[in-house]
Amino acid sequence: MKKFxxxxxxxxxxxxxxxNARMSNLTAAGHDHQVELWSGGTNVQTWxxxxxxxxxxxxxxxxxxxxxxxxxxxxxxxxxxxxx
Numbered sequence: 001m002k003k004f005x006x007x008x009x010x011x012x013x014x015x016x017x018x019x020n021a022r023m024s025n026l027t028a029a030g031h032d033h034q035v036e037l038w039s040g041g042t043n044v045q046t047w048x049x050x051x052x053x054x055x056x057x058x059x060x061x062x063x064x065x066x067x068x069x070x071x072x073x074x075x076x077x078x079x080x081x082x083x084x
Contacts, residue, residue, distance in 0.1 A: 031051070032051070032084040034048055035047045036079065048084065
């Protein structure tokens with residue numbers, strides 16, 4: 001029991017910010033997201049997803065369903081993704 005408490009205390013101490021980010025990521029599932037594509041400091045395109053924005057395996061891209069059109073959007077580049 002003592003070893004468990006020590007391990008739990010260490011995990012708590014070193015998890016801080018990353019734990020909060022993980023929890024925010026989990027609780028954002030199912031909510032709309034705003035996805036902004038930027039180039040040279042200019043907003044090129046803005047979408048609203050109809051749920052989760054997912055990252056592609058072995059890629060720097062993301063994909064989501066556009067709330068307005070209902071179509072799948074795949075995008076890569078300078079992105080800002082926020083929960084609405």
